[in-house]
Amino acid sequence: MTSVAVSVRAASTSDAYDDVDGPAAAASTSSHDMRRTVFKALIRVGVAAVAVMADLGLHRVLPGALTALAPVTAFAFGMAAHWLTGAQRQGAGSGAEPASRPDRAAAEPEMVGAERSGVTLVEANERDGRNDVIAFPGRRSTPEMDRAVQELDQYSAFTDILAKQLKSVTDVSEEAAGTILSNLTGVDEKVSDLLTFIQTSGSSDQVTQVISEIESQMQGCRELLDRFAIRQRDDAQESQRQRSQLGADTRSVLDALDGVNRIARQTTMLSLNVSIEAARAGEAGRGFSVIAVEIRKLASEVQAISNDVHSRVEALMQSVTVDLSLQTQNREEAGHNAIANIAQTLSALTDNLMTLVAHQRDILQKVEIENEAIAKPLMDMMGSIQFQDIIRQQLEQLSRMATQVGEHLAAVSAMLGSAKTDMDDEMLSDKLDQMFNGYVMAGQRETHMAARGQAVTQDTAARIELF
Amino acid sequence: MKPVLLVDDSPTMLSSMSSILKKAGFACETAGTGEAALSKVSGGLSPCLVITDYHMPGMHGVDLIGKLRKLAPTRFVPMLVLTTESQPEKRGAAKAAGATGWLVKPVDPAALLQVVKQLVPGA
Numbered sequence: 001m002t003s004v005a006v007s008v009r010a011a012s013t014s015d016a017y018d019d020v021d022g023p024a025a026a027a028s029t030s031s032h033d034m035r036r037t038v039f040k041a042l043i044r045v046g047v048a049a050v051a052v053m054a055d056l057g058l059h060r061v062l063p064g065a066l067t068a069l070a071p072v073t074a075f076a077f078g079m080a081a082h083w084l085t086g087a088q089r090q091g092a093g094s095g096a097e098p099a100s101r102p103d104r105a106a107a108e109p110e111m112v113g114a115e116r117s118g119v120t121l122v123e124a125n126e127r128d129g130r131n132d133v134i135a136f137p138g139r140r141s142t143p144e145m146d147r148a149v150q151e152l153d154q155y156s157a158f159t160d161i162l163a164k165q166l167k168s169v170t171d172v173s174e175e176a177a178g179t180i181l182s183n184l185t186g187v188d189e190k191v192s193d194l195l196t197f198i199q200t201s202g203s204s205d206q207v208t209q210v211i212s213e214i215e216s217q218m219q220g221c222r223e224l225l226d227r228f229a230i231r232q233r234d235d236a237q238e239s240q241r242q243r244s245q246l247g248a249d250t251r252s253v254l255d256a257l258d259g260v261n262r263i264a265r266q267t268t269m270l271s272l273n274v275s276i277e278a279a280r281a282g283e284a285g286r287g288f289s290v291i292a293v294e295i296r297k298l299a300s301e302v303q304a305i306s307n308d309v310h311s312r313v314e315a316l317m318q319s320v321t322v323d324l325s326l327q328t329q330n331r332e333e334a335g336h337n338a339i340a341n342i343a344q345t346l347s348a349l350t351d352n353l354m355t356l357v358a359h360q361r362d363i364l365q366k367v368e369i370e371n372e373a374i375a376k377p378l379m380d381m382m383g384s385i386q387f388q389d390i391i392r393q394q395l396e397q398l399s400r401m402a403t404q405v406g407e408h409l410a411a412v413s414a415m416l417g418s419a420k421t422d423m424d425d426e427m428l429s430d431k432l433d434q435m436f437n438g439y440v441m442a443g444q445r446e447t448h449m450a451a452r453g454q455a456v457t458q459d460t461a462a463r464i465e466l467f
Numbered sequence: 468m469k470p471v472l473l474v475d476d477s478p479t480m481l482s483s484m485s486s487i488l489k490k491a492g493f494a495c496e497t498a499g500t501g502e503a504a505l506s507k508v509s510g511g512l513s514p515c516l517v518i519t520d521y522h523m524p525g526m527h528g529v530d531l532i533g534k535l536r537k538l539a540p541t542r543f544v545p546m547l548v549l550t551t552e553s554q555p556e557k558r559g560a561a562k563a564a565g566a567t568g569w570l571v572k573p574v575d576p577a578a579l580l581q582v583v584k585q586l587v588p589g590a
């Protein structure tokens with residue numbers, strides 16, 4: 001918006017110049033030629049400097065500077081146009097003056113009179129003791145010209161401030177770029193540290209080692225279970241063997257009791273035979289008969305005791321056999337169930353561990369993917385900071401342009417004050433050429449050419465070239 | 468690994484390039500002027516790659532390359548010019564002075580790393 005406004009104002013001023021360059025020029029004096037030169041210089045300065053600076057695209061960065069430059073330049077154009085109009089009037093000898101400028105109306109007859117008499121206004125002022133007209137040694141002056149010179153002299157201060165402001169913008173942007181880069185680097189380091197930590201703590205080697213250790217421990221548990229099961233089986237077999245041994249021993253006891261019982265029966269039979277033989281012997285066998293009765297009683301008691309012991313031993317053996325069998329069976333079942341439960345728990349533990357490891361691997365993979373996703377934009381942002389260097393170089397070019405404009409305007413002012421038609425400074429066209437040669441990037445040259453209405457040559461060179 | 472020598476009068480460029488190259492695993496040495504870069508190499512610095520700006524106060528980039536080519540540590544080291552300039556005649560001057568390549572700012576970090584890895588064996 002700023003660049004459009006300035007360009008329109010510059011163009012209208014240029015038109016004004018073209019208008020006055022017709023019939024008025026035919027009647028111009030050498031002073032008028034000088035004014036024309038100055039006016040042309042002002043227009044070229046304004047059009048070239050403001051349009052190039054505005055069209056360089058830096059109005060986004062420097063709206064304040066360009067906004068400030070526009071009215072000042074326009075004011076200078078206005079002053080120059082007004083001054084030229086006065087010169088036309090003076091050159092045409094009209095003598096008509098605005099009612100608002102009585103001092104000029106009063107001064108002009110003096111000036112004309114001085115010109116006619118061949119003395120300068122300084123001499124006329126000194127002669128008449130007047131100081132209401134500012135006069136420069138060696139030239140004839142008007143208040144408008146002097147005012148224009150004063151304004152032109154202000155440009156050096158303005159361009160100096162502009163150059164310093166541009167430097168300030170460069171410094172600020174450089175500091176901001178440094179801060180951004182520092183922050184980006186900090187974020188990048190934190191992300192890298194985090195990733196390294198995750199990779200270290202969850203590396204496949206470590207996971208493999210942990211899994212291997214856990215599997216080794218589980219294998220140890222399984223072997224313990226197997227040994228426990230074997231021991232259980234051996235215990236059961238030993239218990240069975242002991243039961244068998246107990247049964248055999250008990251059978252031996254019962255057999256012995258059967259033998260005792262048999263002896264008791266035979267003894268009873270023997271005592272009966274003795275009683276029969278004693279009865280046959282009569283009185284002589286009465287004593288044997290008594291003994292036989294007693295022996296039969298003893299044999300009967302032995303047989304009764306033997307039967308009783310037999311029954312008790314059988315009952316005891318039955319009881320012991322049943323208890324031992326039941327106990328062994330229960331123990332085997334309990335051991336089997338315990339082993340099964342432990343094996344099932346170990347299996348579940350292994351499954352959970354594998355799930356945990358797989359989950360950890362997923363997390364690690366996700367983190368690595370996300371890190372890649374973050375790393376690329378981070379690096380791109382680090383590269384994007386290069387814009388500050390490009391802007392810096394453009395600002396430095398603008399600063400040099402501002403300085404050149406100031407120097408040139410100072411030369412124009414000096415030319416006005418010295419009544420010369422040649423400036424000490426180079427022609428603006430030469431400065432524009434120098435400016436063009438001083439550009440450091442294709443975009444600046446393209447902008448310059450476009451601003452001057454020249455055919456723009458697009459830069460088609462490769463951005464990366466290995467020789 | 469030997470460091471990459473970065474030469475630029477812009478602190479921003481030095482920081483930006485250093486960050487990118489360090490992230491890719493390179494060590495970096497920086498210099499703000501051509502004179503400072505020459506001083507570092509003369510003082511014993513032996514870089515694996517030199518990346519220099521073209522426009523710098525004092526000695527410009529092409530002059531620096533010409534002088535570095537005369538020093539033993541950098542005689543056969545690849546040297547890149549990283550600049551906003553893109554004029555063919557300036558590229559030609561850089562090539563004649565011994566530059567290995569020409570990069571126009573702003574350079575894409577991935578493209579920069581690709582070029583660097585291409586020029587530095589084992590990078």
